[in-house]
Amino acid sequence: MQTINVMFSSRPKLLSEVFHNLIERQPDMRVVGEVVDPIELIFALRKTPTDVIIITPMKANGVPRVCSQLLKEHPRLKILTLTLEGEAVYIYQSGLKRSCIQKPTEQMLLDVIRKGVQ
Amino acid sequence: MKDISIRIVIADDNSLLLEGLVAMIEKLDEFTVVGTAPNGDGALELIQSLRPDVALIDIGMPDKDGLEVTQILHQDMPEVKVIILGLIDLTDEIMACIAAGATGYVLKESSFDHLIETIKAVYRNETFCSPRVAASLFSRIAELTIEVNEQIPINSVKLSPRELEVINLIAEGMPNKEIGLRLFIETQTVKNHIHNILDKLQLHNRFEAVQYARERNLLSKK
Numbered sequence: 001m002q003t004i005n006v007m008f009s010s011r012p013k014l015l016s017e018v019f020h021n022l023i024e025r026q027p028d029m030r031v032v033g034e035v036v037d038p039i040e041l042i043f044a045l046r047k048t049p050t051d052v053i054i055i056t057p058m059k060a061n062g063v064p065r066v067c068s069q070l071l072k073e074h075p076r077l078k079i080l081t082l083t084l085e086g087e088a089v090y091i092y093q094s095g096l097k098r099s100c101i102q103k104p105t106e107q108m109l110l111d112v113i114r115k116g117v118q
Numbered sequence: 119m120k121d122i123s124i125r126i127v128i129a130d131d132n133s134l135l136l137e138g139l140v141a142m143i144e145k146l147d148e149f150t151v152v153g154t155a156p157n158g159d160g161a162l163e164l165i166q167s168l169r170p171d172v173a174l175i176d177i178g179m180p181d182k183d184g185l186e187v188t189q190i191l192h193q194d195m196p197e198v199k200v201i202i203l204g205l206i207d208l209t210d211e212i213m214a215c216i217a218a219g220a221t222g223y224v225l226k227e228s229s230f231d232h233l234i235e236t237i238k239a240v241y242r243n244e245t246f247c248s249p250r251v252a253a254s255l256f257s258r259i260a261e262l263t264i265e266v267n268e269q270i271p272i273n274s275v276k277l278s279p280r281e282l283e284v285i286n287l288i289a290e291g292m293p294n295k296e297i298g299l300r301l302f303i304e305t306q307t308v309k310n311h312i313h314n315i316l317d318k319l320q321l322h323n324r325f326e327a328v329q330y331a332r333e334r335n336l337l338s339k340k
Binding site for chain 2: 105
């Protein structure tokens with residue numbers, strides 16, 4: 001079974017810890033890193049092989065641009081950005097149009113992470 | 119099977135956070151999550167039927183927000199301890215939650231451990247808050263204290279009947295010597311009364327004292 005490497009840039013802290021816990025409960029996933037500012041992901045990914053990134057920005061400003069930059073450097077990467085109140089998750093993948101899932105649950109998030117990675 | 123546990127209801131419209139908190143809290147021996155709700159109305163219904171020890175309520179929910187839920191719970195079920203989950207440390211919001219009856223306020227920027235400590239504290243009828251929340255509260259209390267102090271001369275300074283007599287005679291335009299003759303006291307005693315009046319009201323001269331008395335209807339009507 002392939003292990004899916006997940007990295008975070010999520011705020012607030014409580015939500016970040018919840019995601020951390022969720023990923024660590026999965027036998028086929030592991031947390032490979034966590035950064036505070038989405039911009040830091042660009043440097044973190046150059047050092048750490050990552051399959052999926054979860055971003056929960058406090059402010060959306062600049063996040064789509066970070067996603068473009070990351071996908072350019074890592075075309076196989078999958079990026080999930082969650083709105084702060086958790087009402088939607090947006091999925092960015094190289095060569096694909098951004099998709100969206102409304103009112104995501106834990107299971108829906110895990111399904112999105114696994115889909116196409118394994 | 120948990121022997122003695124704190125029974126908790128959690129209400130938050132963020133499903134991911136809600137499910138995650140349940141999973142993490144349920145792992146701990148001292149707690150049992152007895153129910154969850156995605157909105158304010160659901161939370162009220164659940165809490166009314168389950169009567170938990172502690173309710174964790176998100177501040178921003180559909181239907182009724184955390185503040186409204188807290189007000190209703192405080193009125194109908196004061197035995198249920200309410201902890202508000204807030205997103206940012208807005209001092210006015212925190213103060214409003216406390217006024218509504220919340221016994222705790224936890225920022226989502228806080229750690230899970232902090233949340234757990236807060237739940238334990240409110241269950242013991244204590245308060246536990248983060249340094250950030252404490253700083254906001256202290257700052258607001260300081261502002262309120264200044265406001266109250268500024269109102270003291272207006273509302274709570276009491277002049278004695280003799281001082282009121284003196285101030286009335288000053289308002290009539292009498293000099294100190296004449297006031298003394300009218301009240302059968304020494305001129306020096308009149309000066310002492312005026313000194314005391316100015317000191318009590320934190321004013322600078324007899325004209326300000328007359329103006330103060332006039333504004334507050336302390337002068338006898340002729």
